[in-house]
Amino acid sequence: xxxxxxxxxxxxxxxxxxxxxxxxxxxxxxxxxxxxxxxxxxxxxxxxxxxxxxxxxxxxxxxxxxxxxxxxxxxxxxxxxxxxxxxxxxxxxxxxxxxxxxxxxxxxxxxxxxxxxxxxxxxxxxxxxxxxxxxxxxxxxxxxxxxxxxxxxxxxxxxxxxxxxxxxxxxxxxxxxxxxxxxxxxxxxxxxxxxxxxxxxxxxxxxxxxxxxxxxxxxxxxxxxxxxxxxxxxxxxxxxxxxxxxxxxxxxxxxxxxxxxxxxxxxxxxxxxxxxxxxxxxxxxxxxxxxxxxxxxxxxxxxxxxxxxxxxxxxxxxxxxxxxxxxxxxxxxxxxxxxxxxxxxxxxxxxxxxxxxxxxxxxxxxxxxxxxxxxxxxxxxxxxxxxxxxxxxxxxxxxxxxxxxxxxxxxxxxxxxxxxxxxxxxxxxxx
Amino acid sequence: xxxxxxxxxxxxxxxxxxxxxxxxxxxxxxxxxxxxxxxxxxxxxxxxxxxxxxxxxxxxxxxxxxxxxxxxxxxxxxxxxxxxxxxxxxxxxxxxxxxxxxxxxxxxxxxxxxxxxxxxxxxxxxxxxxxxxxxxxxxxxxxxxxxxxxxxxxxxxxxxxxxxxxxxxxxxxxxxxxxxxxxxxxxxxxxxxxxxxxxxxxxxxxxxxxxxxxxxxxxxxxxx
Ligand SMILES: Nc1ncnc2c1ncn2[C@@H]1O[C@H](COP(=O)(O)OP(=O)(O)OP(=O)(O)O)[C@@H](O)[C@H]1O
Ligand SMILES: [Mg+2]
Numbered sequence: 001x002x003x004x005x006x007x008x009x010x011x012x013x014x015x016x017x018x019x020x021x022x023x024x025x026x027x028x029x030x031x032x033x034x035x036x037x038x039x040x041x042x043x044x045x046x047x048x049x050x051x052x053x054x055x056x057x058x059x060x061x062x063x064x065x066x067x068x069x070x071x072x073x074x075x076x077x078x079x080x081x082x083x084x085x086x087x088x089x090x091x092x093x094x095x096x097x098x099x100x101x102x103x104x105x106x107x108x109x110x111x112x113x114x115x116x117x118x119x120x121x122x123x124x125x126x127x128x129x130x131x132x133x134x135x136x137x138x139x140x141x142x143x144x145x146x147x148x149x150x151x152x153x154x155x156x157x158x159x160x161x162x163x164x165x166x167x168x169x170x171x172x173x174x175x176x177x178x179x180x181x182x183x184x185x186x187x188x189x190x191x192x193x194x195x196x197x198x199x200x201x202x203x204x205x206x207x208x209x210x211x212x213x214x215x216x217x218x219x220x221x222x223x224x225x226x227x228x229x230x231x232x233x234x235x236x237x238x239x240x241x242x243x244x245x246x247x248x249x250x251x252x253x254x255x256x257x258x259x260x261x262x263x264x265x266x267x268x269x270x271x272x273x274x275x276x277x278x279x280x281x282x283x284x285x286x287x288x289x290x291x292x293x294x295x296x297x298x299x300x301x302x303x304x305x306x307x308x309x310x311x312x313x314x315x316x317x318x319x320x321x322x323x324x325x326x327x328x329x330x331x332x333x334x335x336x337x338x339x340x341x342x343x344x345x346x347x348x349x350x351x352x353x354x355x356x357x358x359x360x361x362x363x364x365x366x367x368x369x370x371x372x373x374x375x376x377x378x379x380x381x382x383x384x385x386x387x388x389x390x391x392x393x394x395x396x397x398x399x400x401x402x403x404x405x406x407x408x409x410x411x412x413x414x415x416x417x418x419x420x421x422x423x424x425x426x427x428x429x430x431x
Numbered sequence: 432x433x434x435x436x437x438x439x440x441x442x443x444x445x446x447x448x449x450x451x452x453x454x455x456x457x458x459x460x461x462x463x464x465x466x467x468x469x470x471x472x473x474x475x476x477x478x479x480x481x482x483x484x485x486x487x488x489x490x491x492x493x494x495x496x497x498x499x500x501x502x503x504x505x506x507x508x509x510x511x512x513x514x515x516x517x518x519x520x521x522x523x524x525x526x527x528x529x530x531x532x533x534x535x536x537x538x539x540x541x542x543x544x545x546x547x548x549x550x551x552x553x554x555x556x557x558x559x560x561x562x563x564x565x566x567x568x569x570x571x572x573x574x575x576x577x578x579x580x581x582x583x584x585x586x587x588x589x590x591x592x593x594x595x596x597x598x599x600x601x602x603x604x605x606x607x608x609x610x611x612x613x614x615x616x617x618x619x620x621x622x623x624x625x626x627x628x629x630x631x632x633x634x635x636x637x638x639x640x641x642x643x644x645x646x647x648x649x650x651x652x653x654x655x
Contacts, residue, residue: 001540001541003529003533003540004526004529004537004540004541007526007527007528007529007533008526008528010528011527011528334524334526337520337524338526338537338538338541339509340483340485340512340518340520340524341518341524341537341538341585341586342509342512342513342538342539342541342542342589343513343537343538343541343542344506344509344510344513344541344542345505345506345509347541347542348541351541424485424486425485426480426485426486429480429485429520429524430476
């Protein structure tokens, strides 16, 4: 019986291959959508949980989360320096670090921060942390090695930012991989960012990200203002080669920062801190929670996406059924003949069913593999772009739909088998 | 060697005013070699389908050794045919992609889980008997005469008591047709099977014991 099935499939090798491929692509579409969606969700959730609590200026929670966790450039209000100084002194806080952005080296965001964040991100893989204003630590996925020097660029290279030619950093260390967008970040002392942008003592001033493109030397203007105003608590812009001074960063009169990353000592502390820093002027949030809410909002879009995939699969199933019916129609004589020459009816059913199931099943298996491969490929590309590690994986929940699909395949294959079963052998012999 | 008894058989097809076949009485003795002839459309194939149980008679009785196959269910007719009838058709109905030997064994393979003991040897013997030397040759590469000879071997693999052929030589040239005709006659005799052949071929018909001529579904004359 198997010999017959194999011989028949081989005789129609091209058609069989076409069916397998079509089924495979349809299945792959569904598998890839499912896996990719899951990878994005898990990957971004992991990235978000790296930072338990983020404090920023009052504004959009989503934007603050996207900027702090995913390093998405955007104009954010600044939190006054006293917020960081008070957080740093809070006994419920394990560590708190400022996050200041706006500049790039090539397409890697430069983030001004402190030693606390370097440790908080998991420490260094090689080299050492920055000790001077002109030193930098590169993320694991940044194409810079210790010893490399660069000028920060205001705005991304790919969108034509302008160079802060007067500042030069030297890479002195590299972070261990974190699987978050921070792998693509270059960390520098936050004081250096202030210096570059002339933010020596400006509070409550919008720090505009790459939106600066095209505008002329915003930074320099700030510098002038800073110098001119001589605001209280501001030191003169220090020598670019000066050593960093952590105390200066956490001083009450220190310049503002767009966001502060906080690691509370306990979960209870985290909730209390979030409560306390939700004020008129500041915003405190759990990035993971904001992300979950964002996903809930996008839930409908996700459902649409999977509905499209299911619709495509249903169409393919219908097309395949048609092809199989035509195929059986062509073979009616042969199949009917089998019965005339002594094959029992159930054997005729079995032969046709096995052929159909083999084709569809093979397509399904290939599709799962193909979909997995496609999801891996897409994930790899997205990872390279965003730095977010996207885990493409099957879960136990996938088993049920796969079994249902296999069952549907068995039923689908039974349709032509039933037709062959009902085929009159006399009519078949007449051709 | 079953004998056939047909009584008051009538077959009508929708759209035909007169019955396609109406046979009041026909008997075939066990081991007989009967020819069916008549113009195209006279009902030869219809009768062949009835006596092999491929189609069910609307009315009448069609009994092989007392078994009225017109009364059997479809499944039981299939089983009865598999056990008792060997069929040879005008256009071979071999399964492309399989070897000559696999084609001969196919009915047995499909009707049971494993081949009965000696089936392989019997297939080889039959193929040798019909003059097929390359048993592993794929059937689609055989000549037409060779194909029909493989079909004859297949018809005999289950050792049937009844051998039925519908125009076995019609799609062959004279020489190949003569070979197939001889094989049918000889093998039916060797297997002690009752032979029924529907044919236009006078050279085949003249070698049979008895010929029934059909016209418009009725028996016109019996000769031979
Ligand atoms: N399933 C059917 N439906 C309608 N009419 C049919 C059917 N089968 C056979 N017939 C008709 O019955 C008649 C007998 O057909 P049959 O095939 O038995 O002829 P035949 O003697 O074998 O002819 P030929 O020598 O051409 O093979 C024909 O008129 C045919 O059109
Ligand atoms: Mg005919």
